[in-house]
Amino acid sequence: MDLFKLLQTLTETPGPSGLEDAIRETLREVWEPMADVVVVDNMGNLLAVKRANQQSRQPDDEEITGSDEKPPRLLLAAHMDEIALMVKAIAQYPDNGDVEAAGGFLRLTNVGGIDVRHLYGQPVVVHGRRDLPGIIGALPNYMLPDKSSSKAYGFDELVVDVGLAAKEVREIVSVGDFISFQQPLRKLLNDRASGKALDNRASVAAVTVALDYLQGRRHDWDVVAVATTQEETRLLGAFTSAFAQRPDVAVALDVSFAKGPGTKENHLFELDEGPIVGLGANVHPGVLQKLKDAAEALEMKVHVEPHSYHSGTDAYGLQIAREGIPTGLVSIPLRYMHTMVETVAIDDIERAGRLLGEFAARLDGSFLDEIAEEMMGD
Amino acid sequence: MNIELVKQLVEGYGPSGFEDHMRDIIRPFIEDYADEISVDTMGNLIARKEGDGSGLKVMVAAHMDEIGVMVTHITEKGFLRFTNIGGVFPVTLAGNRVQFADGTMGVVYSEKRESRTEVHGLDKHYIDVGATGRDDCPVSVGDAAGFYRSFRAQDDFLVAKSMDDRIGCVVAIEALQRLESTPHDVYFVFSVQEEVGTRGAEAAANGLEPDVGIAIDVTTTGDTPEAATMAVELRAGPAIKVRDAGMIAHTGLVRLMRRRAEEAGIPYQLEVLEGGSTDARSIQIAGPGAAAGVISIPTRYVHTVSETVDSGDVENSIKLLVEVLSKPIEL
Incomplete structure (x- = not known):
């Protein structure tokens, strides 16, 4: 997959919050070959469903998830709208x-x-x-x-x-x-890409990488990739798609602040040092651990970013849909956020996508039981 | 437009959280036209008009509540200290009058000022109901008051307190009365607690899970001397909302409203509002989400006792709502 070319297509297609038609159609073409079914819901969210390709669940599990005989479902959410x-x-x-x-x-x-x-x-x-x-x-x-x-x-x-x-x-x-x-994507030295709307097309590209990764892997869970609408204004697509889809686990993907001139040392992350996993109010500890496990299996370095209250991402909306959804957050470091020269390292996108793919593939029939038991404590 | 209905509604008492009286005023005007009337847990008054089965589930929301004040403390001399219910601007207060649920009227004024142009915050204002002490004060801590001002209709120039959003209620009521048939199951929700965070509509939308949500509310204008830039004016027809501070309207619904207005020869404007929002923001994000939009009545001097609308704009808002509801809604 030529990631720069994909980013070029994704960032140069317009998608203001509330008018996501063009970016949705562009993305539909990208996702269709990788998914079993691609649909648009009534909020304009684009959903690509990649069905589980290994039925290992026991009938007993049905009662736990309430999702009939279907395998449990993972929602991977990245917003496609832009400021x-x-x-x-x-x-x-x-x-x-x-x-x-x-x-x-x-x-x-x-x-x-x-x-x-x-x-x-x-x-x-x-x-x-x-x-x-x-x-x-x-x-x-x-x-x-x-x-x-x-x-x-x-x-x-x-x-x-x-x-x-x-x-x-x-x-x-x-x-x-x-x-x-209107801003063409530029390739800077050192495989850096700079342009508009990398918040959050960088994450949309990472989800695409994850779907691609799963082409070659067996996974027990249905994976639903959603490109959400109106995140920049009110996390609308996250709230509504999580309610409608009722996933068993959700992971939001977004960009986070990278280190650069003038930034302080603490809490920010270097470009090209791999994806960031969120920790704190919007994140379920069991999902975070599973993300870390996946990174370890890939021998991939991840950074942990604490969020005390509102992560400023779709995770905030996904978490409280329905009865509550165990939610994780994966972020891509980005400089100059909300400008026309947002800058990312292309390798970070590839790594974030691979991490998500591996995470999805490692979800098995017992994961929900395990995290439920963990929460119960002694 | 029934001017007597406007008068009854705008003069009615109903600060957010205290809408009982408004429910009683509105109910007789809708009873003969709805297939079913209910009141939910929040106190929303809901009138259902049944469709022919071919359409969508549509929620129309107009809020019954109004801004007001609530008593927090009574001084030894019988003056009332108060806090705001909703967006009460201090500059509108001194010399104004409020009325409590039992009809008690009070005058609002402020403590001494250093200059004539100084405006104090709410905490330096008080209400005088004529009491001399706590014993003869007819009002208790926790009592709520709405502003008090009679309605004036100077030809088409309609001025009242609480046009926000009783004029929206008028539009919804008259649209229900005129709606002979509809493909849609339409729920006219006369909502509570809009002014304190669009809370009544949120609960109603959670309960109804509509496909489409249309709020009827007021919007400000940019047509007065040195006003902030805004391309909405009085007497140019209802404003179809595109964006406000709380949401971006569903582009398909905006297109449909425009088309219906054009087909019926109803003048309209497009609204981009930078401050404030409506019940539609709550309907949009409830449950799996709804295609949400707003028909706004252009209004000058919002959140004062002299909220001003044009009767032609009100009439055209009713017509537009009827056009939208009586025909298919393709998004």
Whole structure:
């Protein structure tokens, strides 16, 4: 599998939270050859089911999981949406009533966690009746009322310019249309990849690696890969897909902060030092141990990242669906999060995928009993 | 639009958590039109209109509750200290009036100010009900009050406290009354506790697990002097929500609402709201999730005693909701 090429396809396809249609179709084509069935649920989540290929479970196990005669089910969740922008209003300039002559400009708001300091000068695509290329502009600094200001532009100063007159803009663009960033994926030295939406297409790629890994392995559990929607705004796909799928175990995949210039030593992780497994509030200790076991079997180094409350990932939503789901978290270290130059080490993605594949293959008929007993204590 | 219904609803008492009175006001207006009426554990009033079996399960939510205040302490001299129920802005308080469930009226004012433009926080405000001490104070700690102001209709310019969201209730009630037949099983939920975190709708949606959720609520406008940028104005029709601070509406449902409005010649606007949310956010994420959207009534001066709407916008909101509910919903 050419991971750089896959990442290129995944990151360069738009998928703002709430408008995941394009990335979903792209991903469907990638997952279809690797799964028994690929479906889309009513929240727009893409689900690829790879059925267990070894029926080793005993009839007694049915009562424990409540899932009839089917094998237990593992949900691997990675969100496919990305931070983006939205048209808040359409302005015209000059605004002197002469609609024919006026240029049309789009006023902006955020979709997900946008750091407004990164916006000025970015190339974008406006998803109107048809896609329009645009740029984010503003008055040059020296023309601002406070010329000496070194403050970043806020949303009120920024516009998207698509080059059209106001009249033409209104024919193609509506208030509420999505705007995505346009940034080709770059290969940096040392097998680093840099671009937009690596949060969380890097994880989507890792899930793809896991599905690929399972092609050659026997696994007792059904594995359901889900690419979730609207994580960046409210973890919507995680909450709803976990409720609908009712998996026996779930693992979320996301990116986490990598070390880089200015970061402190503690709690962050080097690029290219392998995947990170989450520990703490959103993570079931039995699932964490099983992930560590899988890493050991692969002789793969993993780092542990503690989360005291909210991991900021789909794990937060998966964990409390239904009666509660034993949940794990695997993360890929990433620099410059929520910018257009997010940077990862490609090998970390490969390793995270292989770890998940091995984890899935090692789940057997007794795993749920074991972790239940562990929780009961003495 | 039935203007008497508007008056009764907006003047009714019902801070979040104390919606009993509102249920009693609304029930007579829906009884003859629903196939089934129920009240759930939370206190949501639910009217079911049965479909012909070919459609979806649709939850329509308009909240009965309103912002208000709750008494936390009574001073020796009989003044009431209070906390907020929902989004109460201090700048709206001094000189305003509140009313308790038993009809007791109180005047709100603040402690001394250093300048005329200074606005104190809630903790430096009090309510005066005319009592001279604790013994003759008709109000107890824990009692809740809503704001008190009579309804005015100046032609199409409708002004009242609690248009948020009694005008949404009006839209839902009149849509139910006008809805002759529908392919969908429609549950009109007059919800509780929206102003304290869209909690009534969340429980109702957990219970109903609808395919589609449509909230009817107010939204702010950008058409007043030096207002924050927002492309919604009074008198330009209902606003079909695309995004607010709590959710992104289902794009398929937004498309369908727009199509229905265009087919029926109903004017509409598209709404991008940066602060605040509605019951739809709770419906969207309940259970396996629902395709969620909102028909918003453009409203000036939200969360004051002079919430202002245009009667034409209200009428068109009713029409749009009827159009959506009476025809197939393809997402």
